[in-house]
Amino acid sequence: MLSKMDAPAAHPDHDHQACIDAALNTARELCREKQQKLTKTREKVLRLIWDSHRPVGAYTIMDSLAEGEQKRIAPPTVYRALDFLLELGLIHRINSLNAYIGCQDPSHEHHCYFLICTSCNLAIEVDPGGFQGAVGKLQKNSGFDIRQQNMELSGMCQHCLETAGD
Amino acid sequence: MLSKMDAPAAHPDHDHQACIDAALNTARELCREKQQKLTKTREKVLRLIWDSHRPVGAYTIMDSLAEGEQKRIAPPTVYRALDFLLELGLIHRINSLNAYIGCQDPSHEHHCYFLICTSCNLAIEVDPGGFQGAVGKLQKNSGFDIRQQNMELSGMCQHCLETAGD
DNA sequence: ATGCTTATGTTATATTGTAACACGATATCA
DNA sequence: TGATATCGTGTTACAATATAACATAAGCAT
Ligand SMILES: [Zn+2]
Ligand SMILES: [Zn+2]
Ligand SMILES: [Zn+2]
Ligand SMILES: [Zn+2]
Numbered sequence: 001m002l003s004k005m006d007a008p009a010a011h012p013d014h015d016h017q018a019c020i021d022a023a024l025n026t027a028r029e030l031c032r033e034k035q036q037k038l039t040k041t042r043e044k045v046l047r048l049i050w051d052s053h054r055p056v057g058a059y060t061i062m063d064s065l066a067e068g069e070q071k072r073i074a075p076p077t078v079y080r081a082l083d084f085l086l087e088l089g090l091i092h093r094i095n096s097l098n099a100y101i102g103c104q105d106p107s108h109e110h111h112c113y114f115l116i117c118t119s120c121n122l123a124i125e126v127d128p129g130g131f132q133g134a135v136g137k138l139q140k141n142s143g144f145d146i147r148q149q150n151m152e153l154s155g156m157c158q159h160c161l162e163t164a165g166d
Numbered sequence: 167m168l169s170k171m172d173a174p175a176a177h178p179d180h181d182h183q184a185c186i187d188a189a190l191n192t193a194r195e196l197c198r199e200k201q202q203k204l205t206k207t208r209e210k211v212l213r214l215i216w217d218s219h220r221p222v223g224a225y226t227i228m229d230s231l232a233e234g235e236q237k238r239i240a241p242p243t244v245y246r247a248l249d250f251l252l253e254l255g256l257i258h259r260i261n262s263l264n265a266y267i268g269c270q271d272p273s274h275e276h277h278c279y280f281l282i283c284t285s286c287n288l289a290i291e292v293d294p295g296g297f298q299g300a301v302g303k304l305q306k307n308s309g310f311d312i313r314q315q316n317m318e319l320s321g322m323c324q325h326c327l328e329t330a331g332d
Numbered sequence: 333a334t335g336c337t338t339a340t341g342t343t344a345t346a347t348t349g350t351a352a353c354a355c356g357a358t359a360t361c362a
Numbered sequence: 363t364g365a366t367a368t369c370g371t372g373t374t375a376c377a378a379t380a381t382a383a384c385a386t387a388a389g390c391a392t
Binding site for chain 2: 145146
Binding site for chain 4: 223241245264
């Protein structure tokens with residue numbers, strides 16, 4: 001979560017190998033807890049998603065899985081892996097991009113709050129905390145029972161703002 | 167906006183004809199202002215979208231347009247009308263549903279904040295005001311220049327909660 | 333009328349996601 | 363050990379959503 005850190009989680013020169021390792025460890029632990037299996041396919045998909053901090057589409061994942069292999073894997077296999085990972089909260093779906101991105105912390109209340117750069121596609125998961133007051137009010141005033149929160153804030157990331165003229 | 171009203175905008179027995187009339191008037195006025203044309207196709211699409219307070223898919227709109235006509239209209243025509251209406255802020259796209267819904271007030275800062283009932287598909291646009299503090303903080307802390315805000319809160323609407331056992 | 337611009341028609345295709353059923357691996361139990 | 367139950371994957375076909383590219387028509391300006 002951005003708010004807990006000095007620098008954005010996906011700062012251009014952070015130690016991304018650490019992100020990957022942490023994500024894989026979290027996944028293994030969560031699967032043990034929930035008595036689920038992190039199969040070879042599921043792990044490969046999770047690794048590919050964690051290849052960057054940019055949301056990645058299902059068909060891109062398929063293509064990556066095909067590299068260096070004889071047989072292409074078919075869509076259902078990828079979507080099953082994605083569904084599995086979504087179910088466990090290990091990844092999020094970014095609806096505005098039809099794409100998937102790793103979740104740093106599946107243990108939290110599984111909201112989906114992201115900053116998304118329209119220039120470089122960077123997506124940073126942010127702390128939903130600051131929004132819960134407003135959500136609560138809304139729930140009270142509307143009579144809605146809110147079960148899922150999804151917020152996608154698009155714009156330009158700091159890095160792109162600095163490197164672009166605009 | 168819900169917060170400005172006594173009852174939710176889409177209360178089961180509100181005067182929906184008034185919603186439609188208001189929407190069409192707003193559209194006509196906005197087109198005049200912006201020197202754009204509300205053509206027959208565009209108006210038909212807007213009317214179909216305002217047929218309810220539930221998001222409606224592009225292909226459903228196509229089907230509705232086809233009713234009672236000889237020729238089916240092809241996808242591009244519908245999508246062009248949708249793009250036009252989106253551009254003017256007369257409708258919103260609900261990304262989690264791949265569907266479109268009318269906007270009550272295109273004049274406002276054109277955020278997209280919705281409560282969506284997973285049971286009856288009702289979608290109610292809500293006032294983004296209460297969220298702007300948190301958004302501002304996020305912007306400051308992250309260095310992001312946030313240009314578009316999209317929030318989709320899913321759950322059960324009051325009506326569905328009352329009529330269902332759950 | 334002539335051209336200019338904008339909107340629509342038309343055909344084909346891209347992209348994203350599922351249904352349905354077959355096969356194989358692994359676990360459990362007799 | 364073999365029956366069998368469960369789960370994950372393979373395979374084929376298809377559904378649903380959206381766009382590219384080019385042709386035609388309608389409105390407007392000279
Ligand atoms: Zn990283
Ligand atoms: Zn960027
Ligand atoms: Zn209404
Ligand atoms: Zn409902």
